[in-house]
Amino acid sequence: MQHIYKPEEHWNTETGFPAALAIGDSWFWYLNDSMLGTLVRHPDMSVDHSNVQLVGYNGARLQDYVGDGRFADTVAHFLQPPYAETFSEFYISGAGNDAVDVRLALHPDCSGARSAADCIDDVRMDELLGDLAAALDLLVAAIRAGTRATVLPRPIFIHGYDYPVPDGRGFGFGLIRSGPWLAPAMDRCRVPADMALRRDIARELIDRLNDDVFAPLHDPDGHVIHIDSRGILQNSGSYTDDWSNEMHPTNRGFERLFETAWLPALRRYGIAR
Template sequence: MPNETPIQRRRRLATNSGITYLSSDFAHVCKAKPDRIGIVAEGDSWFAYPKKWIAFGADMNIVHHLEAKVKQTDTVNLLRMASNGDEAVGMTSGKQLKTLYKVLKKNRDYVRLLMFSGGGNDIVGKNDMLPLLEEYTGQTDFKDCINMPRFEAKIEAIVLAYQRLIWLCEDVMPNAKIVTHTYDIAKPWDQGAEFFWGLIKSKPWVYPYLVRRNIPRKFHLPIIEFMLNEFANGVTHLAQQQAAGGRLVVTPTQYTLRPGSKKDWLNEIHPTEDGFEKIFKKVYAQMRQVEPGLPK
């Protein structure tokens, strides 16, 4: 439109689509369209994994698929806050928690869903996985290759992060719900990420640490399956507690994808477009149970 400033144009486009990455624009859109369902999406790469050409290509994360479903439907105002590599503990403490608190408090009259993806990187992150593993010295049970005291403490820390989210909603927007997922069973394999036709590459996230600890391949999948199951059990148990007040909605997404299938998995810990779509459909079904006004 003529005579628009760059900010005015950006906010007009955000109001039209209902989607923005900027908290200031989100506040503007919420006030302009207060009857829409306000959604804040905070999380890790399962909410933020880039498209093949960064800005172009197939929908490569859960929120990409959500955008495709709700964009320009006049039903949703969506703020995307997720960032690759984020951990649940980090997102619910310090500067990141302060930022999330400000966003939710400022828009408390409009936000009805907080989408959250966190916990996976707390286990398989660069500085997290190795300390959870024991050196292989002939153990016959895969669980003996896990440092259980450290792993149990890690799960407690992740569950506490989710508890902080519950408290945050209780204090700031008691009528809102938190919708999360439990990832899926990622089979360790020597496949990292690639972008721009392979010009940019990353190493695998899990496999190198299992190899470094000399853990035999037959134990690789059982170890990760056990760890992710324990994560899922922890957050699911928290959601079921009376003290949670029904605010945490956990989507059971494990065993949706086939471990190691190249049709379902793009690399070691990230699904393909089709894989993410399968996960999204389950998450979105839970979201629609909470907010039936979302598009079918």
């Protein structure tokens, strides 16, 4: 049965126990659809892997899940026996909110910027990436510690995002409103209203996250898999077909990301057909 357990839900035999633990941000929680929703419903997913335990919250930062972070206790709860031994794979999505919280590591005044490099504060960017790498290292280590008694490998899949478009569109569903996130951060740093420049800044941020934080952890022999999703979705022209708002894909976008980047990685472990 296809089911995503929320942190407060109790497992039951009728629904089925979860095969995976997913720790992440709104890309796993998004109300309209999400990467996890696409994953559990996809016809190529093995029925034995279509139940997932979710630990994550919209707006959560990667650092919230480790150390003294506000959700670290919830993560630790699911990484202790007997829960940890139940999971055959782990999914991680995080870092986007961390970047927004520090205004994308931009200079306070980018009004004279002509390129993304002109606007990015290298010192702040290095601090951001260093903090994220340390948090992700701790999270991977905690998963490994929780599953050290198991015999079979427990793969950890790290989701790398795609290039967003900072067009000022937020999320809206009924009375629920959230965002925008990227355009306001750029506005506060006086980035010129040049969409090509703003796209380049967003692209640089995603590239740095993937190349400097996620990719160094990629270790197929150690069963840590960086899922590189860059360049799959449109970010110009009819990009709104793929992007519901500044930060989140449409249903079609999530499906394209999943089929292009996720399925090949999951198939290697028999998680998908």
